[in-house]
Amino acid sequence: MSPxxxxxxxxxxxxxxxxxxxxGHHYTSFEHEMMxxxxxxLLVIDLMLMITETMLLIVPEPGIAYHGIxxxxxxxxxxxxxxxxxxxDFSIQSTAWRQAVVTLDLILKFVLASALSMISQSSHDLxxxxxxxxxxxxxxxxxxNTIYGVLLLMVTVxxxxxxxxxxxxxxxxxxxSGNLVIFALGSWVVAYLINRDRAATFKAxxxxxDLLKRDLMTKLYNHDTIxxxxxxxxxxxxxxxxxxxxxxxxxxxxxxxxxxxxxLKGDEVLLKVVExxxxxxxxxxxxxxxxxxxxxxxxxxxxxxxxxxxxxxIRQAIEAVDISGVSVTVSGGLTQLNEESAHSFxxxxxxxxxxxxxxxxxxxxxx
Numbered sequence: 001m002s003p004x005x006x007x008x009x010x011x012x013x014x015x016x017x018x019x020x021x022x023x024g025h026h027y028t029s030f031e032h033e034m035m036x037x038x039x040x041x042l043l044v045i046d047l048m049l050m051i052t053e054t055m056l057l058i059v060p061e062p063g064i065a066y067h068g069i070x071x072x073x074x075x076x077x078x079x080x081x082x083x084x085x086x087x088x089d090f091s092i093q094s095t096a097w098r099q100a101v102v103t104l105d106l107i108l109k110f111v112l113a114s115a116l117s118m119i120s121q122s123s124h125d126l127x128x129x130x131x132x133x134x135x136x137x138x139x140x141x142x143x144x145n146t147i148y149g150v151l152l153l154m155v156t157v158x159x160x161x162x163x164x165x166x167x168x169x170x171x172x173x174x175x176x177s178g179n180l181v182i183f184a185l186g187s188w189v190v191a192y193l194i195n196r197d198r199a200a201t202f203k204a205x206x207x208x209x210d211l212l213k214r215d216l217m218t219k220l221y222n223h224d225t226i227x228x229x230x231x232x233x234x235x236x237x238x239x240x241x242x243x244x245x246x247x248x249x250x251x252x253x254x255x256x257x258x259x260x261x262x263x264l265k266g267d268e269v270l271l272k273v274v275e276x277x278x279x280x281x282x283x284x285x286x287x288x289x290x291x292x293x294x295x296x297x298x299x300x301x302x303x304x305x306x307x308x309x310x311x312x313x314i315r316q317a318i319e320a321v322d323i324s325g326v327s328v329t330v331s332g333g334l335t336q337l338n339e340e341s342a343h344s345f346x347x348x349x350x351x352x353x354x355x356x357x358x359x360x361x362x363x364x365x366x367x
Contacts, residue, residue: 019145019199028095030202034142035098039088041140042105046081049109050074069115073108080105103147106137110155117159118166127176130159131183138191142198148191156184215289217267218274226288226296231342233286233298244300244337245307248349249314251293252329252361261326272323273330280314296346304336304366311364319362329362336367 020027053070083101092098113129134155138148160177167173213225221229230246237244251257251273258266270293277287281297290296297314299307311334318330333352337345348367356365 019195023199023203026203026206029206030199031095032093033202034198035095035102038102038141039084039098042102043081043084043088045140046077046084046105050077050081053077066116066119069112069119073112076108080108099143099147102141102143103151106141106143106151109133109137110151114155114159114162118162127180130155130180131187134183134187135190138187139194142195143191145188145192145195149188152184152188156180218270218289220274220277220295221286221288223288223290226286226290226298227342227346229286229288230296230298230346233300234337234342234345237300237337242301243303244298245302245304245334246337246345246349247297247299247307247311247314247332247334247364248290248346248353249295249297249330249332250353250357252331252357254293254328257326257328265323265326269323269326269328272321273318273328276317276321277314280317281310285310296349304334307334307336308364308366311366315362315364331356331361332364334364334366 019030023030053074057067057070057074080101084105086092087098087101110130110133113133117127117129134152143151159180163173163176167176213221215222220226233244236242251269254266254269257269273295277295277297281287282299284300286298286300288296297311299310302310311332315330315332318328321328331353333349333354333356335345335348335352340348352365352367356363359365
């Protein structure tokens, strides 16, 4: 799967201006990743600007009194660097806070560019500072399209409103204002196009990551992933003090099905069992293919009695399945987390599974 190429249908969906709709449940992760990148990039940009603006203070003024502006910028920029560093260092995850910090930082840069452009109107024309700032920021920093639209509009309107105080020539003001409007609109279009590509690339990346976590045939979590989830949920259950139950299922006499009906029929049986598992479990339950015909199910925030009812419902639903004359049953080992490790938790379920096998199969044994 290549992140550089996105199906046309995906781009059409993005053209409704809703990246949130395009990314679906991945949108929150997308914003967090973009905000993390924003803060790191802005920190580097701000540090470099601190160096360059400090050097400009040392250089004699070339007929333009910009030292006061630079001093004000350096003070504000130093405060923002501290805020950004604190946000990164303390891992402040609030999207609203991060959006506010990034927006404030961009406003500061637009103010600096606009101020330098304004005070030079009588002798030089530094409008390119404002335009350059627009294009650099939308290319490097992610903000929602609506926020960028409001920000660029605000900069343009304020710049045009203040311009007469610094540029007496009407024709020159008209040219400057017209160019600024055109380039502001162009900046917003560039921001939209870049955000669209960012969203498409991010979606391709998370889909590829998800694919690597899945069993190719059943599309359930694969062995390594379900083990990681067990470790994660065991730790979360300890921290939150919430119950956690586990069911380890094994298809009874599955080798006979393969031997008597062929491996294709065996695959069909596995897929049918997976379909039953999806229908009989809850949205909060985690299902993985633990082995060839073994499945591991985590019942998060679930006491053993409730997990036992769900497990029995699963067993009965699988027993009722008939696949072109082939029926299948399952045995299961069920346990609830106590104080053991993730490894011991799985072993406890595995021990109960073998108890169920020895007791005659087609049953759930609970610890």
